[in-house]
Amino acid sequence: MLEIERAEGVYLYDVDGKKYLDLISGISVSNTGHRHPHVVNAIENQLKKYLHLMVYGEYVESPQVQFAKLLAENLPPALNSVYFTNSGAEATEGAMKLAKRVTGRSEIISFHHSYHGSTQGALSVMGDETFRNAFRPLLPMTRLVHYNRESELAFITEETAAVIAEPVQAEAGVIVPDKNYLQAMRKRCHQTGTLLILDECQTGLGRTGTLWCFEQFDVVPDVLLLAKSLGGGMPLGAFIASHEMMQTLSHHPALGHITTFGGHPVSCAAGKAAMEVLFHGNLIQSVELKKKRFAEGLHHPQIRSFHSAGLLMAIEFADEAFNKKVIDGCISRGVIADWFLFAPHCLRMAPPLIISEEEIRHACSVILQAIDAA
Ligand code: PMP
Numbered sequence: 001m002l003e004i005e006r007a008e009g010v011y012l013y014d015v016d017g018k019k020y021l022d023l024i025s026g027i028s029v030s031n032t033g034h035r036h037p038h039v040v041n042a043i044e045n046q047l048k049k050y051l052h053l054m055v056y057g058e059y060v061e062s063p064q065v066q067f068a069k070l071l072a073e074n075l076p077p078a079l080n081s082v083y084f085t086n087s088g089a090e091a092t093e094g095a096m097k098l099a100k101r102v103t104g105r106s107e108i109i110s111f112h113h114s115y116h117g118s119t120q121g122a123l124s125v126m127g128d129e130t131f132r133n134a135f136r137p138l139l140p141m142t143r144l145v146h147y148n149r150e151s152e153l154a155f156i157t158e159e160t161a162a163v164i165a166e167p168v169q170a171e172a173g174v175i176v177p178d179k180n181y182l183q184a185m186r187k188r189c190h191q192t193g194t195l196l197i198l199d200e201c202q203t204g205l206g207r208t209g210t211l212w213c214f215e216q217f218d219v220v221p222d223v224l225l226l227a228k229s230l231g232g233g234m235p236l237g238a239f240i241a242s243h244e245m246m247q248t249l250s251h252h253p254a255l256g257h258i259t260t261f262g263g264h265p266v267s268c269a270a271g272k273a274a275m276e277v278l279f280h281g282n283l284i285q286s287v288e289l290k291k292k293r294f295a296e297g298l299h300h301p302q303i304r305s306f307h308s309a310g311l312l313m314a315i316e317f318a319d320e321a322f323n324k325k326v327i328d329g330c331i332s333r334g335v336i337a338d339w340f341l342f343a344p345h346c347l348r349m350a351p352p353l354i355i356s357e358e359e360i361r362h363a364c365s366v367i368l369q370a371i372d373a374a
Contacts, residue, residue, distance in 0.1 A: 324339070
């Protein structure tokens with residue numbers, strides 16, 4: 001177990017001063033690197049003004065307004081109302097409640113090998129029985145279907161309140177669906193009056209080479225979930241929908257969804273600054289070339305396949321035991337890699353988007369050495 005004392009850019013430093021190249025970004029969090037100066041500056045400025053003031057209500061905190069405005073300016077017009085939460089799981093919970101309220105229905109459809117959080121509602125739509133079973137009973141009227149299997153979209157009916165999907169399944173080992181599959185899902189939801197919730201907690205904010213992953217599929221969700229990198233390293237999530245839909249949470253009952261700390265002013269200030277870094281640093285435009293450099297640098301007979309959506313990447317090995325040896329070998333050589341929750345035989349790479357080509361070359365050579373030694 002490493003004990004990390006400080007972090008800067010793409011590097012972590014342990015208590016003995018040993019330096020590690022971070023290839024996982026705290027699970028898709030540190031897209032702009034650790035302690036980006038613009039983000040740290042925004043946090044310091046907010047610290048001088050105020051911390052928590054008020055739950056959404058009598059007055060609103062300025063950093064929330066400013067960040068929500070920046071998000072809405074960079075989303076399709078229908079996604080114009082942002083509800084900030086503390087985490088991804090809480091964004092999932094809010095979106096599921098919103099779908100019930102908007103449609104008056106209860107059924108929620110999700111996908112095998114999906115991950116949307118660990119709270120009981122989010123767990124109810126998680127695509128893995130081993131993780132769920134110990135915590136039953138869970139929410140009724142949930143149904144799992146196979147991802148990227150168009151015939152199973154027929155399970156979405158007039159009874160379905162919402163379908164919740166990742167535009168690229170992250171914890172499944174980076175599973176990129178066919179473009180026409182997500183479009184068919186969108187069409188089926190329109191036909192049945194079902195809300196399409198897309199979970200971009202891992203894929204959002206530039207990770208896959210566009211600001212939002214859904215852009216690559218020409219699909220616009222009814223509800224968008226964000227978290228992870230949204231707070232630039234601070235805890236922050238959001239569910240985003242149309243103002244009209246979001247209004248349903250404000251009556252019968254009033255205060256239909258409440259959170260004390262959701263959208264903490266320091267988190268919102270940090271998140272807005274991180275988004276500015278993404279825009280001004282040409283980072284999103286650099287993702288595709290950097291992904292290509294990883295793909296070019298990773299050829300080895302033990303590599304079964306390489307899956308990727310921009311800088312969300314998976315190297316598939318024969319089995320979990322071999323993968324664990326490679327991961328340990330990488331870490332002992334100063335490169336942090338990891339595995340995936342539902343694909344333990346795949347090595348996770350999701351570096352900060354600021355990683356340089358030289359650092360990518362170094363990372364690839366270390367991974368190849370670790371494979372040889374495994
Ligand atoms: N959705 C996705 C796709 C995730 O990967 C995660 C976290 N791994 C979550 C939701 C839940 O986020 P949190 O851990 O902030 O609750």
